[in-house]
Amino acid sequence: MKNFDRLQEGAFTEETMLAGDARVTTAHSSSPMSVEFPQSLPILPLRGLVVYPHTAVPLNVGQPRSIRLLESTNQQNGLIGLCASHDQDRAVPGPDEIYRIGTIGSVHRQLRRKDGTIRMLVNGLQRFRIKEFVATDPFLVAEIEPLPEDETPSTQSMAMTRNLVDMFMRLAEYVPSIPGDLLASSLNLENPLQLVYTIATYLQLELSEAQQFLEFNALTEKLAWLVRHIGQETEIMEMGQRIRSEAVGQMEQAQREYFLREQLKAIQRELGEADERELEAKTFREKIEAANMPAEARQEAERELNRLTRLPVAAAEYGVVRTYLEWLVNLPWEAATTDNLDLHHARAVLDEDHHGLDEVKERIVEFLAVRRLRQGRMVDGGWEATAVSTPSDRHGAILCFAGPPGVGKTSLGRSIARAMGRQFARISLGGMRDEAEIRGHRRTYIGALPGRIMQTLRRCGSKNPVVILDEIDKLGADFRGDPAAALLEVLDPEQNNTFRDHYLDVPFDLSSVMFITTANTLDAVPVPLQDRMEVIRLAGYTESEKIAIAEQYLAPRQIRENGLLPEEVVLDTAVLRQIIRDYTREAGVRELERQIGRVCRKVATAVATLPDGSQITSHAIQPEHLTDFLGPVRYFADAAQRTSLAGVATGLAWTSTGGHILFIEAAKMPGQKGLTITGQVGEVMQESAQAALTYVRSKAEQLGIAANFFDQHDIHIHIPAGAIPKDGPSAGITIATALASLLTKRPVCHDTGMTGEITLRGQVMPIGGVKEKVLAAHRAGLHTVILPYQNEPELADIPDEIKEEMSFVLARTMDEVLTAALCTD
Ligand SMILES: Nc1ncnc2c1ncn2[C@@H]1O[C@H](COP(=O)(O)OP(=O)(O)O)[C@@H](O)[C@H]1O
Ligand SMILES: [Mg+2]
Numbered sequence: 001m002k003n004f005d006r007l008q009e010g011a012f013t014e015e016t017m018l019a020g021d022a023r024v025t026t027a028h029s030s031s032p033m034s035v036e037f038p039q040s041l042p043i044l045p046l047r048g049l050v051v052y053p054h055t056a057v058p059l060n061v062g063q064p065r066s067i068r069l070l071e072s073t074n075q076q077n078g079l080i081g082l083c084a085s086h087d088q089d090r091a092v093p094g095p096d097e098i099y100r101i102g103t104i105g106s107v108h109r110q111l112r113r114k115d116g117t118i119r120m121l122v123n124g125l126q127r128f129r130i131k132e133f134v135a136t137d138p139f140l141v142a143e144i145e146p147l148p149e150d151e152t153p154s155t156q157s158m159a160m161t162r163n164l165v166d167m168f169m170r171l172a173e174y175v176p177s178i179p180g181d182l183l184a185s186s187l188n189l190e191n192p193l194q195l196v197y198t199i200a201t202y203l204q205l206e207l208s209e210a211q212q213f214l215e216f217n218a219l220t221e222k223l224a225w226l227v228r229h230i231g232q233e234t235e236i237m238e239m240g241q242r243i244r245s246e247a248v249g250q251m252e253q254a255q256r257e258y259f260l261r262e263q264l265k266a267i268q269r270e271l272g273e274a275d276e277r278e279l280e281a282k283t284f285r286e287k288i289e290a291a292n293m294p295a296e297a298r299q300e301a302e303r304e305l306n307r308l309t310r311l312p313v314a315a316a317e318y319g320v321v322r323t324y325l326e327w328l329v330n331l332p333w334e335a336a337t338t339d340n341l342d343l344h345h346a347r348a349v350l351d352e353d354h355h356g357l358d359e360v361k362e363r364i365v366e367f368l369a370v371r372r373l374r375q376g377r378m379v380d381g382g383w384e385a386t387a388v389s390t391p392s393d394r395h396g397a398i399l400c401f402a403g404p405p406g407v408g409k410t411s412l413g414r415s416i417a418r419a420m421g422r423q424f425a426r427i428s429l430g431g432m433r434d435e436a437e438i439r440g441h442r443r444t445y446i447g448a449l450p451g452r453i454m455q456t457l458r459r460c461g462s463k464n465p466v467v468i469l470d471e472i473d474k475l476g477a478d479f480r481g482d483p484a485a486a487l488l489e490v491l492d493p494e495q496n497n498t499f500r501d502h503y504l505d506v507p508f509d510l511s512s513v514m515f516i517t518t519a520n521t522l523d524a525v526p527v528p529l530q531d532r533m534e535v536i537r538l539a540g541y542t543e544s545e546k547i548a549i550a551e552q553y554l555a556p557r558q559i560r561e562n563g564l565l566p567e568e569v570v571l572d573t574a575v576l577r578q579i580i581r582d583y584t585r586e587a588g589v590r591e592l593e594r595q596i597g598r599v600c601r602k603v604a605t606a607v608a609t610l611p612d613g614s615q616i617t618s619h620a621i622q623p624e625h626l627t628d629f630l631g632p633v634r635y636f637a638d639a640a641q642r643t644s645l646a647g648v649a650t651g652l653a654w655t656s657t658g659g660h661i662l663f664i665e666a667a668k669m670p671g672q673k674g675l676t677i678t679g680q681v682g683e684v685m686q687e688s689a690q691a692a693l694t695y696v697r698s699k700a701e702q703l704g705i706a707a708n709f710f711d712q713h714d715i716h717i718h719i720p721a722g723a724i725p726k727d728g729p730s731a732g733i734t735i736a737t738a739l740a741s742l743l744t745k746r747p748v749c750h751d752t753g754m755t756g757e758i759t760l761r762g763q764v765m766p767i768g769g770v771k772e773k774v775l776a777a778h779r780a781g782l783h784t785v786i787l788p789y790q791n792e793p794e795l796a797d798i799p800d801e802i803k804e805e806m807s808f809v810l811a812r813t814m815d816e817v818l819t820a821a822l823c824t825d
Contacts, residue, residue, distance in 0.1 A: 037104060041081040042069045043130065043140040045093050050210035051082040051103045052197035053124040062117040065092060069139035070107065070118055078107050081128060081144060084211055095133040095140065101147065101215050104128050127214060150219060151193045160223040161192045167230045168199050174237035178202050196222045203229065281309050287329035294333065297506040301328045324443060327450060327504060332463040336512060340421040341372050349419035354408055355549045363536050364416060367399055397493050400517040403538030404658030404772070406588020409518040410468055416516065417466035425456045426468040433476035438486040440503035450503040453490055453510070464512035472529065473519035484526050491515055491532050520656035539771040540587025540658050542778065542799050543580055550576045554593040562600040569603050570620040571596065578623040582633040585779060587658025587772060599629045637781035643750045647742035649821065651734035652755040652777055652785065654769030659776030661753055664719050664731065666738040671714025679719035682727025688758065689717055692736035695762045695814055696743065705743045715739070730767035732758030733786070736814055737821045746822045753777040754786035754821060762814035766790035771797045778802050786811055786820050
């Protein structure tokens with residue numbers, strides 16, 4: 001699009017300059033036809049401008065050459081030749097840079113300015129052609145030939161002129177620099193030539209276009225060209241207008257949408273989303289108030305709440321902050337249950353839930369008593385808190401139940417909670433390897449949560465529950481940190497009042513939580529942890545205890561759980577004993593309960609298949625029918641059979657699952673002093689076997705073994721039964737006995753079991769797990785147990801009923817062991 005405002009800015013010419021403030025005015029000169037023009041004229045080159053006949057143009061002249069020209073012209077008739085220079089870059093163009101056709105102009109009104117330039121108004125009179133330049137100095141002078149134009153209107157030109165005016169007026173609407181209204185009245189339809197030139201001056205044509213327009217000879221040619229040009233121009237203007245208005249439309253659309261969306265938001269806010277958030281914040285505020293948090297937690301909660309109200313709901317952070325706040329406000333900061341400190345009540349509850357375990361229950365009650373006194377006591381009818389705990393309180397602050405599976409460790413914990421009227425929760429530590437499980441992940445982790453301790457507390461809803469940390473000996477540790485270290489802090493009364501979960505990152509007081517731990521063995525429990533714990537051992541039950549537990553607890557529970565009525569199943573003592581002997585071999589009662597459950601399910605199936613409305617029938621289970629319910633007998637009292645040959649001795653072992661019996665076999669074959677041991681035997685047991693062999697060799701003569709026997713024989717010791725790894729020194733005397741039996745060809749008494757460490761000199765050293773081992777021997781149907789003499793005090797732990805049924809040999813030396821173990825017949 002052309003710049004129609006160019007006129008206003010003032011167009012510069014080489015030597016002439018379009019006067020900036022003047023408008024082109026239509027010249028109303030008399031007909032130029034009547035004017036006589038001279039043969040030659042001074043030529044004033046114009047830069048970027050063509051002056052048409054019938055128009056008046058203001059020009060500024062600054063070039064010395066041009067000023068000289070004007071000065072000389074004034075002295076003559078005032079006529080000059082106005083020619084455009086086609087080389088607009090040349091400041092002082094020569095004859096070759098000047099268009100040959102131009103307009104003869106008469107100079108009107110000159111004004112000399114202070115800066116030396118001349119301002120003047122020229123009137124275009126008629127076209128002329130330069131025939132040839134006759135002078136270039138002091139200014140250009142050329143011999144000219146006038147090119148008059150036919151000005152008489154024809155019908156065709158009249159029509160074209162009207163059309164042109166219409167079109168021009170239309171264009172004027174788009175172009176502000178064309179004063180359409182003013183022109184409408186002044187355009188002279190009677191003189192088409194004057195009209196086309198006037199219009200042309202307003203069109204701001206390119207120089208070449210303007211020159212071309214000037215050079216058209218026929219009026220119709222000029223008219224046609226203008227019509228075409230104005231048509232194009234108008235079209236462009238209209239298109240521009242259209243584009244502009246469309247753009248405006250689009251902009252308006254976008255704006256409209258923006259406003260609508262804003263309005264929608266406002267409406268949503270109005271309708272409740274904002275209310276909801278407001279409500280949420282309010283609820284949180286109330287909950288924070290109600291939770292009674294300590295200062296640090298409260299501060300954190302308020303800070304996070306502030307953050308929440310400023311976050312957009314759509315932000316990922318929002319959910320994170322919200323979850324965190326939920327955790328904070330839902331923790332039992334102050335909520336607590338009231339303890340029942342009545343020790344008689346406690347004992348009553350323990351008795352209700354568990355058969356036997358007198359000693360254990362007694363110790364629990366004692367523990368509770370001490371705990372109670374430590375908290376404070378009633379003095380003169382008022383409660384007086386005991387002074388803050390001292391470091392020595394750490395010892396034994398935590399109860400630990402240690403013993404094989406199924407002896408009631410976990411259920412005792414539940415019982416204690418019931419006795420004290422506290423909430424109960426259990427955290428299984430088995431296989432836990434990551435510290436974060438105890439302490440949580442930092443909030444920066446995606447999907448982070450508090451650790452198990454805080455989760456448990458939230459679930460309990462009180463800050464003083466009984467929490468069983470089950471199977472503390474199964475705690476693992478790896479690169480993710482040691483959970484035991486975290487537990488140490490949890491269980492330390494000195495530290496746990498400011499326990500800091502990684503996720504919550506504010507201290508929480510765990511000191512009112514009563515932690516109870518359980519373990520199968522304490523070997524794997526880190527010593528610092530053991531140090532905090534008061535260990536209560538549960539070795540396992542005797543047969544009669546199991547029967548009593550089964551009758552009072554397990555059977556009624558299984559009957560109930562399988563949807564039976566108590567009178568529908570009768571499991572008498574004989575049947576229970578049979579189940580215990582033939583289908584279980586355990587220290588606890590877990591397997592026993594499972595087997596009772598199987599019987600009950602079989603009965604339940606039978607009952608359920610009866611037609612509806614049948615009479616209630618009682619199913620009295622007979623011992624001889626047990627195989628129908630439980631399949632073939634699973635365990636045999638095989639000690640007698642296995643030890644019938646010389647070279648096999650019955651040992652007693654103690655593992656995390658309780659006491660066991662194991663058979664140690666020895667065999668000899670021709671060879672040279674070799675000793676082979678098989679059966680998943682650990683290093684300590686291998687050494688113990690070496691020691692046993694050395695002892696036997698040293699006693700060869702006394703035992704009646706040929707002097708050269710060991711030179712000619714290899715010995716193989718095998719410890720069969722399962723892939724249970726066996727280790728420890730307590731099989732020493734058993735191995736020695738098996739070897740002695742083999743070499744003396746005297747079998748071991750079939751109902752005798754033994755345990756004890758052996759030294760090279762044949763001394764018998766004490767071992768652990770006496771009670772568990774004796775119970776296992778009893779289960780296996782043995783009648784004599786050989787024990788190290790130094791273990792004698794532990795016999796006190798053995799239940800009386802077992803002491804009555806079994807005999808014990810307390811041996812100081814291997815000689816005494818062999819005397820008791822080897823048959824004399
Ligand atoms: N002395 C007992 N009196 C009554 N039930 C018992 C007794 N000992 C164990 N039980 C029952 O045996 C089952 C196994 O006990 P549990 O506490 O799980 O053993 P643990 O935790 O030592 O492996 C439980 O149902 C428990 O009630
Ligand atoms: Mg348990």
